[in-house]
Amino acid sequence: MASKFEASNQQNLEQVKALEEESKQLQEQIDELGKTAPRLAKLDEQNKILEEDRVKFENYNNSIDKKVEKYEDRLRMLESEMQRLDQELADAEQERNSLQEMVDRQGITVSDIDRMTAERKRLQTGVESTNLRLEETRDAVAKKEAEAAQRLEELESVVSKYNRMAYEIGVIPPDAPNAHGQEYELILSTSEGPAFGSSQMGEQPQDADRLLAETGTGYQPHHLLNLDVRGSLKSNMINLRKEISERRNNALEADMNNHDLLDKIKEAIEDKRAEAETLEHRIRAAEDEFEKTKEITNSQKMASDAQIEKMEKELARMRAGLTESVQLMEQREMNTNLEYEQLTVASSALREELHTELERMLNDIIKFKVHIQGSLEGYEEFVAQEVERECEEQEREEMGADDEKYGEDVEAKVEEMDLDE
Template sequence: MSQDTGLFSIKRPRETLGSVQNFSAIPQPQSALKRASSIGFQNPPFSSQNHRNSLMGSTGRPQQPSFTRMSIGGPYGADAGLSSVRRSVSSNMFSGAGASRQSYAPGSLSSNPAPPQNPQRRSSVFSRPSTGGGPMGHQSFFTQVPTVAGVPRDPRPLRDRSFQARIGQELLEYLTIHGFELEMKHSLGQNTLRSPTQKDFNFIFQWLYHRIDPGYKFQKAMDSEVPPILKQLRYPYEKGITKSQIAAVGGQNWSTFLGMLHWLMQLAQMMDRYQSGEYDDACAEAGVDVSGDRIIFRFLTQAYHDWLQGGEDEDDDTAEKRLVPHVESMSREFAVGNERYVQEMEALEAENRALRDQIEEVEKSAPDIAKLDKHFRILEDDKRKFEDYNQNVKGKIEKYETRIKFLDAEIQKTDTDLQATESERSDLQASVDRQGITIQDIDRMNSERERLQKNLEDTVARLEEAHARVMEKEAEASQKLEDLEQIVKAYNTLGYQTSLIPAAAENAKGQDYELSLNINESNFSASQIGGPPNRISPEGDRLLAEPFTGYHPAHLLSLDLRGSVRNSLQSLRKEINERRKQGIDDDLDRRNLLDNIKEAMDEKRSEVEALEHRRRAAEEEFERTKEITTTQKLASDAQIEKMEKELAKMRATLSDSVQLMEQREMNTNIEYEQLTLRANSLREELHTNVETMLNDVIRFKVHVQKGLEDYEGFVVDEVEQELGGEEVLQEEL
């Protein structure tokens, strides 16, 4: 029965806390699916030794909704209240006194409940629905994440040896600090997490999972336990772990399991930090206050534990006295929390009032905003126009400055030429005056000068043509020289590659095969050769051995290529050809050997593939057989349960038909006696009839025998008569 809603009160019949809303969206642990609860499989057993909340989700649990946070007294107001719940005691072996540790998780998704025994026994469980009815303003941090299609790829560098060593050391330190060896009675070494055994993995996994869900009990093989546990924990990469890998941990797949164990360790550490309140500040910064949840959870756990300490016949006054300290403690904690919020609210209200006053003062003293905006837009337009004008003026200034500099240089050059011309004119005039030359002499000299000037121009033209031809030849020679340098460079490169250069190389045999050009690097200037400076190309200096002499082909190269170098290279070529032939023969032998090895490897690979195919087929057959066996076992269990029910029903109806069976037995005995008497009389009658029939048969037999004897005598007489008659006829004849 459910009690009427109202405020929390102690003056009621004894009741559980099963109907009180749990202000948490923490998902249920997997142990909720493994053991049955004792009240319709909805409420978990409570253990005072383990107050750890489980952070896992259970199979089939719906997506957690979004709640709206309400006031502190919300669940104890008109919408919630304690309900009177009487549970039936289950005969489940997990709910007995022998179970030392049990989980908080509700078992609403477990198997069918056992028949009730005592409907009025005290309840020892309370429900903690993760999708509770109390409105809340935030979701759990462990809300289910939509799964990604396919097998996700683990971004962690699990194949990296340094990463494996680091996470292995962290895991080993965590196991050592928290007493793994003492709890599991199993020792760990430095190399345990490098080359573990199957037993090491099983113990470490069980211990880490017990850190997350202390009430869980491992009852099956690890390859059957681990996959559903990882799925319930929402391990992101559980699809990449198979049962066959779990059954044979180690080798190539150990990095995957090491990453999974490290993830379990981090989850356990996160739960420890959550229990110790390390995330409360972060939640507060994110706008989520969990202090109220913690206060309510502490009140429920402590009050419910003290309430369970009472006996079956404890009155309500005593129960009220047990719970009053917890109610007062919860009120004090809420009062302390509310004081902080009240102070913050008062400070914020004061700051809000001050800011509003400042805004009002600024609005009163400030000029018209529309006029300021209009004036600001005008100024912005003027500023843009002035910037464009300044850019245009700067461009013109730069152009004019460049022209001014050019014109100044031209003016200076013209002034210099003018001064030189004036000076030359003055000198010539003075020279003419000193010589006393007449006008006829001057005309004659002018004619001679014109003739010489014409000859000079013709000579300069021929010189230009010759210079052009020389430049062409020089360019051609330079190109040939560059080609020769490239050839020398290629020769030296090949020499280095073939171990001919330097002299200490393998194939050099102490001789220097490095080729270089004997080019003169001196610069024959115009003063050295007596010509004008502009007629000699600087690049042409390196084409001359002397100012007017080129290079001789035999002196240009540092080695005698056609002589000793060619002979040495030919001998080296013969030697290399011999070694090459020997290498080709060896290579053919090795290739034949390699082909044979490849053929053998292909055969072995084919055998391995065939064996792998057979192994996969055997695994598939094993899985099918296992599924069939499991299905048959379930069907057999159902049939056995059905037959047990029928047997119980038959036993229940057996006592009603005992008297009827006894009466039927008596009637059957009487009928049996009567049938026995009738059978005896019938037997005697049959014996008499048989004797009579035997006498008749004997008499008939005697009669037949006598008749046969008479007939035999008659036949003998007849035969004798016939024989006697024949003898008489023969005698007469």
């Protein structure tokens, strides 16, 4: 066993030595790795920087690709534009050649073309000067047209004002009170059409112009108005003025009469007003008296109200006392009823007890009577020999007296019991 233990112990020692050597090797590796740790951190940092640079470079490449695509699109567009311009240039060159051929076929020289160009410029200058004079003429015509339109508007306003005033004074229409069947209304007759300037521009015919009666002809006074203002209308107005003056004079006289009547009415009103003032003084005096009476009545009413309030308080107090008294009486009645019931119960119990006691007393009396009778019989037998006759009489008398007394006692007790019930 010792040898086996030594052998196993030796094996364990060898394993321990091997483990110690392995531990030393691992410790050396750990120390070496600890020395290389800063380098690894630095490498990690460089790796991160390179990764960021890679991302930035990719973004830059993407932006460059986009710019390249944009420039390629622009280049394609410019190429298409160049092709279009080349085509237009070719078409223009072809057109110029065709025109040159046409000129050559017509036999027109360069001097002829220059002469035609100069003639065209001269004609264009003449057209421009003519247009300028036409514009000046149109401006002058427009001024005249504006002046004529203003005069026409003034005439329309005057006619409208005349018709309004004539309507107010009652001469329009012919059946008005002051017209007497005469025609006083002025009607302005003008052509309905556009303005003169538009007719000059050729947009409308001249005969439709509102400022012209006919083509190239203006209005005459008798064309514009329907009545002869200086002739018949003026004479009618003078006659109407005379008539209105006469009516005004008559109205003034009537007005004077009315003023006189009004003065009389004013005097009567003044008299009535004086009477009214007197009545007002009397009314004020009556009102003062009424106010005094009202104050006295109010004071009396206040005093009576105070008295009534005092009496109401007293009545309320009496009602409260009466209520308390009623409650006390009711309580006393209840107590009395309770006492009566208790007494009734007690009297019933007492009656029963008295009946029982009476029965017991009657039994005792009967027993005592029987005992007395027995004693008397023995006593009678004892003295029978000596006083037989006297004893028998005495015994009869005593028995009669006892019976009467016993009957009276029984009747008295029965009456007392009846009274108790």
